[in-house]
Amino acid sequence: MNTILLGFIGPQEIIIILILLVPGFLGVLLLVLLIRYLIRKNKASKNVEQREGQIKNQQEPLITEEKIKEYYPVKEGNKITLIRFDEIVDLSAGNNFVFLTDVTGKEYLVDSTLADLEQKFPEEFIRIHKSTVVNKNLIHEVKKLGNGRFDLVMKSEKERVVSCSKSYNEKIRDLIDF
The missing domain is CATH 2.40.50.1020 (LytTr DNA-binding domain)
Incomplete structure (x- = not known):
């Protein structure tokens, strides 16, 4: 049963569990680090999508010779x-x-x-x-x-x-x- 539950737990869930277990300043620090990690991950995926879109646009010229x-x-x-x-x-x-x-x-x-x-x-x-x-x-x-x-x-x-x-x-x- 425990191995099934661990399969559903990702890095964000582990940090949240640590935050709940560790009180005080360290808990707040872990929460801030989690938020910064999630924001960076989201920005990185958006940048990859933008670059892929730019590459597609460069491959198809807007004005062809015809x-x-x-x-x-x-x-x-x-x-x-x-x-x-x-x-x-x-x-x-x-x-x-x-x-x-x-x-x-x-x-x-x-x-x-x-x-x-x-x-x-x-x-x-x-x-x-x-x-x-x-x-x-x-x-x-x-x-x-x-x-x-x-x-x-x-x-x-x-x-x-x-x-x-x-x-x-x-x-x-x-x-x-x-």
Whole structure:
């Protein structure tokens, strides 16, 4: 019977039994040592789990060579941010600068002309104005204005409305079968 009970007793139980048997300062010291041991053991197991997770993340690259074609690189200071094409709402030109806007509403300065970008970008990007190219998959609403023009409300976290010029109205009509 005693051997069966000893099989269930671990180091923590033995220290607790000693604490109960040893009164006073020594008992408190043993209790503090037990708590510190348990905390260290818990932290060590968490660190092992974190390292294993990091190793798994390092083994699987986030962007493979095939997937890199789904992103457009944008310079931000001394770093390059990769933005998925399906998260780009529009490209707009003004004052000799071209800005790329993503679905969060953040604008990025682009080192290229609008005509060059229009050629590089996938076919879901269409020109709607001499200074604007939009992602047709992110058009949420088309508003017809009284002067024969359209305003496009884009899908993004911040409401984004872009105007279509009369010379590009046919593209919008063909797109929405209007």
